[in-house]
Amino acid sequence: MPYVNIKITREGATAEQKAALIKGVTQLLVDVLGKNPKTTVVVIDEVETDNWGVAGETITARRQRGE
Numbered sequence: 001m002p003y004v005n006i007k008i009t010r011e012g013a014t015a016e017q018k019a020a021l022i023k024g025v026t027q028l029l030v031d032v033l034g035k036n037p038k039t040t041v042v043v044i045d046e047v048e049t050d051n052w053g054v055a056g057e058t059i060t061a062r063r064q065r066g067e
Contacts, residue, residue, distance in 0.1 A: 010046040
């Protein structure tokens with residue numbers, strides 16, 4: 001049973017976009033590894049930008065600078 005955990009920043013991904021991610025990742029596992037979609041689990045965690053850091057700073061700070 002594959003378990004995929006997608007972590008994204010909480011910046012407005014719509015329900016439709018998240019559903020597309022779940023569907024697409026599930027299909028990828030079917031196509032590439034022959035996994036059963038009925039037993040494939042996909043979880044999306046949305047992380048606040050203050051709680052996600054790159055290169056020693058938060059995503060919040062990087063977004064404020066336009067990065």
